């Protein structure tokens with residue numbers, strides 16, 4: 001620990017329709033930290049994660065990652081930065097009709113030339129590596145099944161495998177368990193946490209469930225109305241803080 | 256309330272009668288103007304009987320020519336379809352609202368396709384005959400461009416329906432635009448792509464039989480030749496060959512569609 005992986009300064013995001021989603025967010029994350037972000041609906045959690053890899057363009061601010069400012073990166077540089085950032089989505093976002101292992105191989109596209117990647121010419125080593133990662137998330141049996149033949153929890157584990165295959169420094173997971181039942185949720189969170197420990201990458205996870213946050217997080221960040229409202233350990237997150245975080249009182253902007 | 260409703264119905268009735276009368280008047284007027292009078296119709300029935308009589312039994316005088324022409328028709332259809340499919344897909348990527356780099360470009364390509372679609376294949380064939388001369392080349396070009404008119408539209412619609420989450424997932428992994436399209440987008444719309452392409456091949460085989468009539472290569476020309484020499488028996492034979500050609504094209508494309516479906520179902524194992 002100790003090495004800073006992401007350093008965010010005064011990040012702002014205003015959507016074209018005028019919605020102010022992020023207000024001057026500044027924070028640092030260290031190598032290997034498992035950070036859970038909580039907050040009421042519409043607080044800006046998704047916008048925050050999506051601004052980090054610029055799926056959503058920040059309005060202003062600085063995001064330092066691997067010595068570069070992501071906000072200012074050109075097209076090519078952004079691709080290089082993005083391959084070091086894995087992303088996991090609520091809806092899994094796998095290519096449904098392709099085999100599981102091919103979906104995992106997609107994690108390598110950021111490292112491949114245009115033609116090789118386009119035609120899916122992955123070499124033997126890459127295929128073996130992908131199969132190895134699938135084994136680690138307990139899916140070696142499903143490697144050659146179509147992705148949409150898997151259960152939701154299994155599909156999310158494929159998505160985790162795809163992200164691991166990027167050899168990332170950072171993983172962003174936007175409500176990875178929101179569409180799963182409690183059992184699969186636990187399995188997915190366990191694998192994610194385990195991968196974070198083994199690979200040493202930093203993880204940001206948006207969650208709705210405060211109990212899960214307390215259980216898994218090294219550090220919890222509470223976002224409210226586009227601002228960081230709380231930043232601390234699970235023990236610091238008292239019931240009063242939780243209530244204030246989720247209370248609607250001062251939300252003049254909402255609705 | 257009720258009264259006004261009744262009045263409305265009355266009014267509608269009157270208007271419908273008026274339309275019917277006008278349509279009938281126009282029909283009579285057209286018959287007279289085009290000189291289609293009853294005695295001519297009766298005469299033409301005589302003539303038709305004569306033509307039909309001349310058709311039987313159908314004969315094949317120059318089998319090599321006819322079958323050669325049939326094969327040429329099929330080649331024209333296949334080449335026109337392949338060119339059309341490739342160009343259409345590239346254009347469709349820039350026309351689909353969710354993938355296009357700019358709204359203006361998307362609109363421009365869709366309008367272009369709409370215009371191309373509005374011009375019939377035969378007209379394109381005539382235009383290309385003027386441009387490149389007689390033979391199969393104008394036929395291929397005409398079918399290719401006519402296919403583009405339709406395929407850009409249906410491909411773009413299929414592209415607009417794909418799950419954008421897949422695009423985001425691959426982009427966020429650092430994939431290039433080409434990677435995203437080849438690895439994410441195409442597999443997601445493959446069955447629609449194959450179905451439309453085969454459907455278009457089917458349509459093009461029908462068209463390619465007709466294109467020869469204006470001199471754009473293929474079997475249509477054999478039909479014109481036979482008719483001009485009043486060899487109705489030969490004309491019937493050529494027609495039967497065309498029928499066979501179109502039927503087998505339909506059977507084959509149906510078969511390929513089924514195979515493609517089961518193949519993609521098993522995925523690229």
Ligand SMILES: Nc1ncnc2c1ncn2[C@@H]1O[C@H](COP(=O)(O)OP(=O)(O)OP(=O)(O)O)[C@@H](O)[C@H]1O
Nearest residue numbers: 015017019020021040041042043044045046047048
């Ligand atoms: N594409 C968009 N255009 C305009 N406004 C948007 C867009 N996406 C999100 N917003 C707004 O930005 C604010 C933050 O949204 P965001 O999705 O980041 O919240 P969230 O914390 O992830 O909420 P949830 O818990 O419901 O997922 C909300 O007010 C939302 O309505």
Ligand SMILES: [Mg+2]
Nearest residue numbers: 045046047175
């Ligand atoms: Mg969200």
